Amino acid sequence: MIQRRVLLVEDESNLRRTLTDYLMSEGYAVDSSGDGLEAQELATTQFFDIIVLDVMLPSCSGFDVCRHLRKNGINTPILMLTARSELNNKVQGFKSGADDYLTKPFEVPELQARIEALLRRASVSARPQLEVYDFGQIHVDFLKSRLSKNGETTVLGERECRLLRYLIERKGIVLSRDELLQEVWGYKEIPLTRTVDVHIAWLRQKIEDDPKAPQFIVTVHGHGYRFAG
Ligand code: CA
Numbered sequence: 001m002i003q004r005r006v007l008l009v010e011d012e013s014n015l016r017r018t019l020t021d022y023l024m025s026e027g028y029a030v031d032s033s034g035d036g037l038e039a040q041e042l043a044t045t046q047f048f049d050i051i052v053l054d055v056m057l058p059s060c061s062g063f064d065v066c067r068h069l070r071k072n073g074i075n076t077p078i079l080m081l082t083a084r085s086e087l088n089n090k091v092q093g094f095k096s097g098a099d100d101y102l103t104k105p106f107e108v109p110e111l112q113a114r115i116e117a118l119l120r121r122a123s124v125s126a127r128p129q130l131e132v133y134d135f136g137q138i139h140v141d142f143l144k145s146r147l148s149k150n151g152e153t154t155v156l157g158e159r160e161c162r163l164l165r166y167l168i169e170r171k172g173i174v175l176s177r178d179e180l181l182q183e184v185w186g187y188k189e190i191p192l193t194r195t196v197d198v199h200i201a202w203l204r205q206k207i208e209d210d211p212k213a214p215q216f217i218v219t220v221h222g223h224g225y226r227f228a229g
Contacts, residue, residue, distance in 0.1 A: 140168075
């Protein structure tokens with residue numbers, strides 16, 4: 001069972017702590033922030049299954065964060081939290097791209113129920129897995145595990161295929177080696193982080209004009225890899 005990753009954005013530190021503790025005790029991995037811009041940075045550089053986002057935040061509002069993420073193609077489910085007095089902001093919330101809305105004060109189990117409903121909906125309505133994808137001079141057919149570049153076709157190994165799809169589906173997001181191992185290889189214990197690097201090198205041989213100066217699968221030093229096609 002993969003641990004779900006929640007980004008909790010709430011500037012009231014007591015509430016943030018309470019919610020973090022509760023969600024962690026329910027088995028979620030929780031990252032939290034009390035600042036709009038910091039949250040935006042986190043959400044664009046790391047993968048989360050869901051974002052719980054307060055509206056009134058320092059530096060920029062939850063609506064701004066939400067709009068920014070959607071504009072950048074990040075479709076992570078977003079649950080917005082708002083004070084009762086801001087209730088007429090609800091319409092604005094949905095317009096900014098939020099998926100659901102919860103009015104403060106709320107009971108914590110209610111928050112969890114909403115989170116679970118959104119996660120279920122996201123997994124049911126999840127786009128069908130990517131079947132084909134084009135970038136640069138490259139066409140990838142994930143169903144046939146084939147990749148053609150300038151008309152020349154090569155076969156992708158099963159792991160290469162899954163790894164490339166995982167990277168492409170999270171385009172622009174930095175993915176750590178640990179995450180890739182867990183999600184693409186399914187390892188709970190990490191036996192060999194280099195496994196990821198080796199497969200990345202193979203993929204680069206197939207897709208990059210100059211594998212030593214990759215344009216598509218970019219190394220983010222100290223963090224991992226990012227697809228930039
Ligand atoms: Ca607030």
